[in-house]
Amino acid sequence: MEKKFQGLLSGLEREMENFIEMPALERMRGELAAVRLALNKLKDVVGASGFGSQSEEVEFFKAVKPKFYSLLVLSAERYGFENARPLRSGKSRERFYEGQLDYISRFFHQHEFLYQYYRMGAVELDSLYFVRGAEEVGLIGGDLPALDPSFSTVGDYLFSKFMALEKLREIVLSEMEVPSLGGTGVVRSKKGRELRWTGDSCNLIELVYGIFDCRQVNDGEVDLSDLMDVFEQCFQINLSRYFRRFTEIKRRKSMSKTRFLDEMARMVNKRIEEGDAYVPMAMR
Template sequence: MNLEKLSEKLYAQVSLQMEEALSIENALEQLKSGLSLVQKALATLRIELTKNGFTNCEEEIYFFKKGKPQIYSLLILVTERYAIENSMPILGKEKQLAHLESQLFFIDRFFRQNEFLYQYYRLGATDLDDRYFTRAGGNQLVGFAEVPDVDPSFSTVADYLFSKFMAYEKLRDFIRKDIEMRRGGDADVHKNAFKELKWTGEAVNMVELVYGVYETAQVNGGKISLSELMDFFGQVFQVNISGYFKRFADIKRRKSMSKTRYLDEMQRLVSKRIEDSDAWIPDDQKSRYGY
């Protein structure tokens, strides 16, 4: 497997595992678990690079421009989230909001300080790729606020900053959602709009349903995380499914029944509905047709 395919495979695996790590209630355990996941993935990439190297310049550019940074960005993300939550004021809503606003200011300042390269990243530019994302491109990035010492065998002059761009964009979205929730903004509006809807079935059935929606990429063309889907369904239907990874593990361990018993039952009942003579007439419309 070449490095491009390996990096994509590892990123997909670690992204899903990272969501599970971030569902852990203890912040320090979140951090330890997240760091371990990313470090193992990076170690695998380093070993493969040492053994086989790159087949061409295009593969090297892809690896250092996207392959490695998207994995390393997860390490930055989990570290920054821990730092923000660990320094959050314990009491006082306004103090907590001020703390989160200050983090947004820090992120925006970082983007401004590295504006040229950030725009290069945002626009998907390629004309300087051979300088920024090959190891032969040099180790000097003049005019940028943050250029750490890098391992010349496993880094280029710009791959670390691309990792931070990816991480900080995700972190900014996370902070904005947190602020909105603490202010009782749109989240409360949506909650009130659906306040009469309540999931009365087993929570594990909800988990099974959401996994089905996620795996079939029915929302936003699949460009949504599993945790975001779980949060949405949990809020709308007023059910606590925060421990969905554990519930999914329980689903996988089922032996005396179908592992997807709820989805199977749903499919059976929908098929029966279709086969019934009044399948296409909604209940509230039956009187119109003399039923």
Template sequence: MDNVIYGNPGRELAERLESALDGVSDTLERLRLALRTIRRAKTELREKVEKRPPATADEEIYLYKTVWPSVLSWHVQHMEWYAMEANQPIGDRNRLKDYWKRELVFTARFMAMQPFHYQYYKLGATELDHLYFIPNAEIPDILIPEVPDVDGRTGTKMGYLFAKFMAYERLHTHILESMHGHETGDVFPRMTRKGREMKWTGDTCNLIEIAYGIYETKQINEGGADIGDIIGWLEESFGVSLHRYYRRFSEIKQRKTVSKTRFLDEMREAVHRRIDDGNAYKPLTKSPRTMP
């Protein structure tokens, strides 16, 4: 979600990371480039906040509940992912799959260990925002999440926990990709209740247009789902890889000879035709008379 004061630095950082890491396969080099990109984004956001600090409690809550966590989450994600990749077994495919299963359990267990706070995050609750997302607010001990002390300039304890939730949800998707081989197309088919396999067979750019349409119109979780959540959901639902979706969306934005929303336009026209055809006048045909 964009904000008139601070924009959407989390999404901007995701796009920068996509560009910086494109084609880089070495694990350590990817981490180095990622951390450098993240540090730059944190510095820019800190300077923006110093230039225009939040003027109201609502602005302060938005900054520490949404803006800073969206940036810090990428630092958490890349540190965790580096550790996972560095420790994965080499060679044996079964051992590798078992390893990623354990990592999947690890990410799920982290959410389960914070049931109240995770539900607060997932439901987009606001009742305790004045305690959770205003620095130096006096919080009852029972409501304080168990996280390390954080830099007051970049967030609150709950804000840091939100960053970890964002990061671990994305990690969950990455682990599933590693287990199911999204890059090679070796995915588990998705079946309907009738037992029919459902797999996206159209251009994946079309599905990316749909993803951004869902995101920008805030159709899921009252607008609380980020674009990565929606992309991961569509990938799992249709058994398709949408990797490098930020770069591919940048290509969509640069279209010159066709509409930037070509597929969404086609969908709209197809639905209009369906409606028009269904409403078209159909003269009644008389049944042939039965001969006496």
């Protein structure tokens, strides 16, 4: 990828880190706006400089643009997935996961020829699929959205969606790996109330790293992976990508790298201060 495009993509990925901990709808809106802005910049570059050869045009629509557009598709797909996912674990959630995998598989099967072309890294038909104005030969395109002919080809949208759905499949499979406790799938207090982690998983990862680095368990003689396993099982949440999520924490630019731990300290201090505050006798 040319440096000018790689720099734009890197900047977009950094910007999208700012949305990770937002509620699902706000996150999707922020991500979509950021990707669309980047795509507009790409379009301006293409409109201004064009391509020096057909091979450059193929490279752009086959390998460059899909890296951007797939982020837009993934954002919308992930929101739909998270919004429809059953709150409770169990059979209903298992059926939901299976349905998501079926949906992804059906799309790949519907576009099987081009999906295999994508998977194999084939090049023989590039001039048909990744050059603007080429005829839609050998491609089932009835369900494709309206495409801007000056900035789209018959193949770049599908390559983008292949990339996004493969990523979504990883997310689904990762969530399906969350273990259950004693067959019940939930943790209950002595009062019988179910306890689940409902905050962002990144916040729990921050907390576990803090416990680990402060050597609070087994006098520090414990593996980080073991701690993650315990909290994962306790709160029925998937932390299998904790190392990658911690990398995202380290790369934060517009917020504190320990945002959640800072907020915890602030709230505990507030509770202490309010507990020590003077309360008039009449209000006691």
